[in-house]
Amino acid sequence: MTQAQFRTSAGNINAIMRREVKSYFNSAIAYVVIVVFLAIVGWFHTSNLFLSNVATMRLLFELVPIVFLFVVPAVTMRLLSEEKKSGTIELLTTKPLHDAEIVLGKFLAAWALIGVALLLTLVYYITIAALGKIDNGPVVGGYLGLMLMAGVYVAIGLLASSLTENQVIAFIIGFVFVFTLFMLDKVLIYIPDAFASIVEFLGIDYHFGNVARGVIDSRDLIYFFSLLGFMLYLTVVSLGRRKW
């Protein structure tokens, strides 16, 4: 890819991303998501914080992956299905764009929205840090892990959204998919020992746990990025399959 091509590509992705972000904030989806996210996390987080009486973010990092299971598919469900339903997909795909640019732009928009919601949880960090001495290593690892996890979830949600023109169905497909991925390392006792380690490796929470401990291992990063990339690739393929 030449430099000029790269620049147009980045411009295209940026244009699509900005439209999606604007649309999130125009339609109040963004505010609803952020408020609900902060409310749920805040409620469970603070109500247990004083019981445990330890200055730690661990509770938050256990809670957010579960909240993500609902919130991320809700954020991504409309990204492509709405365009399919309203027919605007025909406008978008007949513009001089690569399908990958469309997918990436939309992916980044949803990821950014989750990122903003996550950024606002730093308020809880500030309150805890004010109350007691906090170990920053796991906090950095935790946030990094959450962002990686969100990236994978968003990519899955986007794939689900590309499969149907019905947003509810897109949500359900996305939810089932991320829920399965999340549960894999929690059902190991039901799985024959021979497969247990493979299943554990496939489970997203296992890798999140590793990163959240503050240990950045290349195996975990490879897991996140390859899964994310594969899901985006499948979305591009799904978007390109327009024959009927």
Next chain:
Amino acid sequence: MNDISFDVKTGEILGFLGPNGAGKTTTMKIITCYMPPTSGSVDVDGYSIADHSLEVRRKIGYLPELNPLYFDMNVLEYLEYAAQLHQLDKTRTKQQLSLMIEVCGLKSVRHKDIGELSKGYRQRVGLAQAMIHEPDVLILDEPTSGLDPNQIVEIRNLIKQLGRAKTVVLSTHILSEVTATCDRVIIINKGQIVADGTPSELQDKFQGSEIVALELRASVQNAMAELFPKIQAVPGVQSVEYGGANGDVHKFSIHSLKGSDVREDLFRKAVSEKWVLLEMGRKGTSLEDVFHQLTKNQ
């Protein structure tokens, strides 16, 4: 669809005519690279849709059927977005935005959300979006469907005005639209081209009998017995249909033999019989008849 083949020249407005489901939209979707053809090829300005899809899409402005738009964006935002997706730089985006707002008459609604606009304005936004990057080729799928008569005239004029410098392909199932806007017509039926030519060429080629509508006042007891045979006897008349009476006003529609104009003879007949001639008009062979002929027989 099978075996469609045609060329379009610059400055030509080509009308795609056909009954619903004839393959108009599918053809357009293929030209605009939305759908791949199962076989065959399309070249736009020398670029093939299979190998140089991006270049083709850069040259084409497309208004899809039903004119899908982002209802949550306002007109300016949306047109700017369209310009960005066509990789126009900032200065050109600005120029083109004000030009399109001007040309398409969107000035009064430019800050309104598209969802709030009437259908006519939405159609203009759709056209503006399709032309924002000054494409050489405009593909318009039923550009006037769902508009009221005034809006239809406006949009048609807009298309005509733009069509002078560009190649325009538009589809429609409204026949008067083709006669009003297009230089050339292709009629397709069941995925095949059944006619190709200018509107008048097609009319000549497929001319059948000419129809004259006649309305006259005559105080007669029995129109069928007293008027009918007399009209039938006028030279050049092939057949006569009685259209009913209102008091002593009688209506006929008269089919003449191919190539003969019966109006003069009808007039003389009316004078000699002392009928009061209220109305006489030639309906001609419209494109409508051509269309019926070509698409009816299965």
